[in-house]
Amino acid sequence: MVCHDEVIYPHEDNRVVIRLQDIFKKFSIGLDAQENKSDAYGSNKPRKKYVVLTFDDGPSRCLYQILDILAHYNVPALFFWLGKYIHPQRPWKRVLDEGHLIGSHSWKHRDLTKLSYQEQLADLQLSKDKVEEITGVPITYFRPPFGRYNTDTLLAVETLNMIPMLWHVSTHDWLNRHHPKKISENGIRYSEDGSILLCHELQQTTKALPELIEGLLDKDVQFVLPPIYPRSSRQGASL
Numbered sequence: 484m485v486c487h488d489e490v491i492y493p494h495e496d497n498r499v500v501i502r503l504q505d506i507f508k509k510f511s512i513g514l515d516a517q518e519n520k521s522d523a524y525g526s527n528k529p530r531k532k533y534v535v536l537t538f539d540d541g542p543s544r545c546l547y548q549i550l551d552i553l554a555h556y557n558v559p560a561l562f563f564w565l566g567k568y569i570h571p572q573r574p575w576k577r578v579l580d581e582g583h584l585i586g587s588h589s590w591k592h593r594d595l596t597k598l599s600y601q602e603q604l605a606d607l608q609l610s611k612d613k614v615e616e617i618t619g620v621p622i623t624y625f626r627p628p629f630g631r632y633n634t635d636t637l638l639a640v641e642t643l644n645m646i647p648m649l650w651h652v653s654t655h656d657w658l659n660r661h662h663p664k665k666i667s668e669n670g671i672r673y674s675e676d677g678s679i680l681l682c683h684e685l686q687q688t689t690k691a692l693p694e695l696i697e698g699l700l701d702k703d704v705q706f707v708l709p710p711i712y713p714r715s716s717r718q719g720a721s722l
């Protein structure tokens with residue numbers, strides 16, 4: 484991971500800022516297995532750099548626009564949703580039908596480090612159960628709000644059989660409400676092979692997204708999703 488003051492998440496904890504290659508390895512899946520998927524231009528040319536595109540804080544009213552753009556480019560994404568915002572009317576089915584993943588981002592975005600272990604566990608359990616109850620699909624990945632966590636958080640995540648995931652590159656989209664160009668530039672410039680890229684379900688992000696995706700495709704990036712636990716497994720791979 485290359486450090487950069489502006490866009491790289493500063494925490495060096497490998498339990499959370501885990502390399503994409505290592506996630507695939509834990510599931511005994513090679514990243515190369517992704518190579519045969521066709522890219523946005525319809526070719527089967529192998530791509531050299533793998534990037535995971537993630538969107539936090541949804542489901543929001545921007546979700547339809549984001550899904551339309553992702554569908555246009557045939558790009559998959561991982562959505563970290565807040566349990567409080569999910570209800571059966573949200574387009575979770577479209578998200579899953581179009582090949583995306585849903586992860587958990589807690590119940591209502593509290594700073595988990597200010598909560599006791601039992602409070603954290605209850606929050607994570609509630610949000611995980613809500614998504615799984617509505618979608619019928621087990622949650623594999625959890626991202627702590629603000630990227631803030633402590634050892635209690637990691638224990639709660641492990642207890643609930645989820646994998647913590649932060650990010651390597653931030654688009655800083657929440658800081659660039661009026662500068663979508665800056666959002667796409669952040670993502671394009673600092674993404675490298677194995678990067679997990681942080682975006683949010685925000686209006687300015689929808690404006691930046693086409694340029695961001697096109698810029699990364701021009702850098703020979705292939706967008707991939709991390710492996711997930713199978714529906715029947717309660718244990719899955721251990722990290």
Ligand SMILES: [Zn+2]
Pocket residue numbers: 539540588592628629
């Ligand atoms: Zn968030």
